[in-house]
Amino acid sequence: TDPLIRQALVDGVRERMGYPLAQGLPELREAIADWTRRRFDVVLDPDRQVIPTLGSKEAIFSLAQVVVDLDGGKDTIAYTEPGYPVYERGALFAHARPLALPLLEENGFLPELDALDVDTWSRLAAVWVNYPNNPTGAITPLSFYERLAERAREHGFVLASDEAYSELWFDEPPTSALQLDDLTNVAVFNTLSKRSSMTGYRSGFVAGDSELIAALKAFRPTVGTAPQEFVQRASVVAWGDETHVERTRELYRRKRSLFLEFFARKGVRVAGSEATMYLWLAIPRGETSESSEAFSERLLERGVLVTPGSYLGAAGEGYVRLALVPSEDDCRRAIEILEGVL
Ligand SMILES: Cc1ncc(COP(=O)(O)O)c(C=O)c1O
Structure with a gap:
């Protein structure tokens, strides 16, 4: 603060x-x-x-x-x-x-x-x-x-x-x-x-x-x-x-850009996500359709925590929520991990 x-x-x-x-x-x-x-x-x-x-x-x-x-x-x-x-x-x-x-x-x-x-x-x-x-x-x-x-x-x-x-x-x-x-x-x-x-x-x-x-x-x-x-x-x-609020926005903007650039490169669709500290990711559709819970568990096993969309309501199935709250360094580390998973 x-x-x-x-x-x-x-x-x-x-x-x-x-x-x-x-x-x-x-x-x-x-x-x-x-x-x-x-x-x-x-x-x-x-x-x-x-x-x-x-x-x-x-x-x-x-x-x-x-x-x-x-x-x-x-x-x-x-x-x-x-x-x-x-x-x-x-x-x-x-x-x-x-x-x-x-x-x-x-x-x-x-x-x-x-x-x-x-x-x-x-x-x-x-x-x-x-x-x-x-x-x-x-x-x-x-x-x-x-x-x-x-x-x-x-x-x-x-x-x-x-x-x-x-x-x-x-x-x-x-x-x-x-x-x-x-x-x-x-x-x-x-x-x-x-x-x-x-x-x-x-x-x-x-x-x-x-x-x-x-x-x-x-x-x-x-x-x-x-x-x-x-x-x-x-x-x-x-x-x-407003000065401190602009700084806060700038911090989220930087972390958001890191992930947006990464997901674009990986072909992962980011839905909504125009504002807030969250990114709402559409779960990549493979040959089998994975539940948001199973997808989140797979990421958690590697150390990346996201919220399964279904935990937030039935219409959230098919998505996971990524919160841009960790430090910029931890966000970069999460991206390194995700490189190998997605
Ligand atoms: C949508 C929404 N509304 C309200 C709140 C409550 O925030 P607070 O009680 O800290 O003002 C939160 C907290 O996460 C939230 O996500």
């Missing part, structure tokens, strides 16, 4: 530290609103449209507790698969019906909205989408958010957009659901974990529809998930600086 951010954390530790408030420090909400203005050209009201979170995982998990209404017929949480497992777990812990929407390469890894029937639309409490996407690395045009937000208003569900990887891009900065003209029923989740390499600090935010933010302000004090004030003060510095 950048030294300026670490110093802000240290400076934030006072002799007495009371309980932090769930609504967060005004300075942090303003820093987040400033960031969304600079990054997406979106003006948010920091008092009514932003709330800090303890990283984004806890907020993602607990959204279902806030929006599911079993008696009122809002009993379904939809999410895309392959994907981050927490959307489904949050739904299950709220006794909601989880509904997986497959992400297929032929659809640009966007869910097929027309595949849902009217009954399903009316039962939805929330639809989770995640772009740039983990694991496929796919990005989305704003028009997809527009279509989904229109349905969210029509059928009364929350469009929950997990944008954890919005800053790990290589060509064009990705879109955000915050760029929609109408943020009714829209909640965007972001985090400093990937952007600022601050996984251990636990700092993120939810922004969007002011009614939903008010509901979170009412719910969250009970759960005790307000970030520590010294973490919030470090977060003010992190959201306010």
